[in-house]
Amino acid sequence: MNPPVVTKYLGGFFYIYGVFMKKILSFLILHFTLIAAFALPGINSYIPDSNGEFVYYRDYTFERESYIGLLRYNQSSYKMKYYAPADLDKQLAEKEISFMFAVNSESNFLDITGEIITSTISPNSEDVDIMNYLRDLLYDFSSHRIKKGEISPSSKNYTLVSEYNNNGISSKEVFDQFGGDVTVVYDVLVPFFNIKSIYSKQGDLIFNLSTVGVINATSNSAFEDFKGFNYSIPKIKRKIPAEGKAVKIETPSKGTLTLDKNWENPLASIWTYGDLALIATGSIDNITDDAMLNKLTIVRSVSYSTADNYKNFETMELIFRKNGEVKILAENYSPSEKNEQKNIIVLSPADKSTVYLSLNVYSDVYEMKPSYFNKIINTYKAK
Secondary structure (H helix, E strand, O other), X not given: OOOOOOHXXXXXXXXXXXXXXXXXXXXXXXXXXXXXXXXXXXXXXXXXXOOOEEEEEEEXXXXXXXXXXXXXXXXXXXEEEEEEXXXXXXXXXXXXXXXXXXXXXXXXXXXXXXXXXXXXXXXXXXXXXXXXXXXXXXHHHHHHHHHXXXXXXXXXXXXXOXXXXXXXXXEEEEEHHHOEEEEEEEOOOOOOOOEEEEEEOOOOEEEXXXXXXXXXXXXXXXXXXXXXXXXXXOOOOOOOOOOOOOEEEEOOOOOEEXXXXXXXXXXXXXXXXXXXXXXXXXXXXOOOOOHXXXXXXXXXXXXXXXXXXXXXXXXXEEEEOOOOOEEEEEEEEEOOOOEEEEEEEEEEXXXXXXXXXXXXXXXXXXHHOHXXXXXXXXXXXXX
């Protein structure tokens, strides 16, 4: 697959005409390795899992803020992690429990063939209990997912609507780890077990997807550095320029977009709004002739969290339009810069490809003028 023309300008720092710009957002990390992709043993995934993918869940069964992560190195090597940030009110130190494990990829069930603990485990402490809990989750998630069978958009009772948290299949199941009777929501956009959320018998959210991401050569710390989404953003006074005369422009992919004089075009596929916002356009080659599989695989891949750029899946919104377009609205957090960005992506089907437009803008700037930025997105026509 040919990478989009903007790839080298995204995922790190922007250098435009020799001027160093603050990192706004890495929009697009394409990780299509479907030819060499596999699922966990015994699981038939609609979207095959790829090397480097990871997920993090918020686990509400703990009394403190807690996250459970799973990373795939390759078809037989994985890492699982428990992370809890420090809690000053409860006088609790930051905690991490993690281990790497190998699986028999030829098996039709989860057969763990080796394990290496990669964190400090204090004997006779809750560390041991957490470690056992992680192992039990692996086996339970695997057995429940295998028992569930095929999960795809064509499956009975599968819902695919705009509100991301309402997508997927809701299943009444018994999970001893979560107190017995629960409702599990499965979604093909979630790697590994396709588990997106778990609700108690009383309807309380007890386990929920926080983010989906990828590690690669330029993003290899993304899994290790995740610290959750409980953060505060320092207030910064930013000056927003007055709106100027609007002009319709043509994108390199033959689409059209209306911008005012405050937007500069330093590169053929990029427009900048000072150092406050950035628009990127391009195209992604189709990876399969199956239109729905192609669409959802691309949606999953452009929604990846990467190093120092974590997309909040708990607040993300997807809008599936009848013309085949998909609109993604998300918040992204950069721990190093302690800022949040609003990311709006429009994916449009084209001839043997998917055309995209991505708007990245600091969240506080977006909140000052949401109608301004939304109007820009609404003027975009793919062709």
